[in-house]
Amino acid sequence: MIVIVTGSAGYIGGQTMLVLKDAGHEVYGIDFRQPPEHLRGVPDGFLYQDFASDAALSWIIQKQPNAIIHCAGTSLVGPSVKNPSEYYNNNVAKTLKLLDIVKQSMPRCRLVFSSSAATYGEPIMNPIHEVDPKEPVSPYGESKLMIDMMLESYHRAYGTDYVSFRYFNACGADPEGRHGQEPGATHLIARFLEATRDDGQFSIYGDNYPTADGTCVRDYVHVDDIARAHALALYHKIPAGVYNLGSNQGFSVKQVIEAAGTITGKMPFVSTEARRAGDPPELTASPTKFDMVVGAWRHHNLDAMIQHAWNWYVRQDKKV
Ligand code: UDP
Secondary structure, X not given: OEEEEEOOOOHHHHHHHHHHHHOOOEEEEEEOOOOOHHHOOOOOXXXXXXXXXXHHHHHHHHHOOOEEEEOOOOOOHHHHHHOHHHHHHHHHHHHHHHHHHHHHHOOOOEEEEEEEHHHOEOOOOOOEOOOOOOEOOOHHHHHHHHHHHHHHHHHHHHOOEEEEEEEOEEEOOOOOOOOOOXXXXXXXXXXXXXXXXXXXXXXXXXXXXXXXXXXXXXXXXXXXXXXXXXXXXXXXXXXXXXXXXXXXOOXXXXXXXXXXXXXXXXXXXXXXXXXXXXXXXXXXXXXXXXXXXXXXXXXXXXXHHHHHHHHHHHHHHHHO
């Protein structure tokens, strides 16, 4: 298949390109960031442009892809509260342009979209199912929910074919060590492992939540499993719609730290700080809807997520 990946210089877009190339597809990347050194040469072609620019949209039409995996977007909760304009423009307005060229010039192209658990807001019950209330608490979550709604409207009105994945906590690195997170990523496992490697300090954001050990519980999913889910979604036997990508299993911050300490054999200095604004105590996903269609798609447990991320960070350090 001919596949275009937007946001291909990023963490999930980059891993998706690797998985698609491994599977033998013809893959083109597009990003307004230059790809990191280790991703250069992976795709069959790369366009260094904003995906919604006129030049990029013409380039996409000219490729006539079988599918577009749309990972481009801005994705941090806190900044979206301070600057919602950026989020509605970058995520909603630009994706609308992409949808319109698909509708007009590539009606058979399947769109696979990077949505988010942030569309649900603070759940009343865990694990979260796709049909549960969607009450995002940030412009980031709102922008992702709006795109999910646009996709469904276009599907009903024009037959636009799509799959939208609501990722829970993406983590880990390429099992073969080819790709991982950028330095300074703000997520739990990334921060903890960088602090471990650099003999630094790590803060637990709150230990007085109503959970078993007082720290927040999240559903961690290996980035390689997420990338493989995208590859599975290229095949149209998956009905158009929204799917959670999670595992139905939650781990607390303290459990993640303990597992990471066992794998790395060392610990950074750990302190407990105040809660981070907007963190719900628990977020876990029911992945049953996607499981029912594709069967087993998760191949990596928490230890593998931590081990692969650790391999990546140690390797990056040696390069410096
Ligand atoms: N977390 C933490 N310290 C950090 C980063 C994250 O205690 O330096 C906690 C955070 O409060 C949340 C969990 O780890 O409860 C997962 O946060 P992350 O930013 O990885 O993902 P999110 O759930 O916000 O998407």
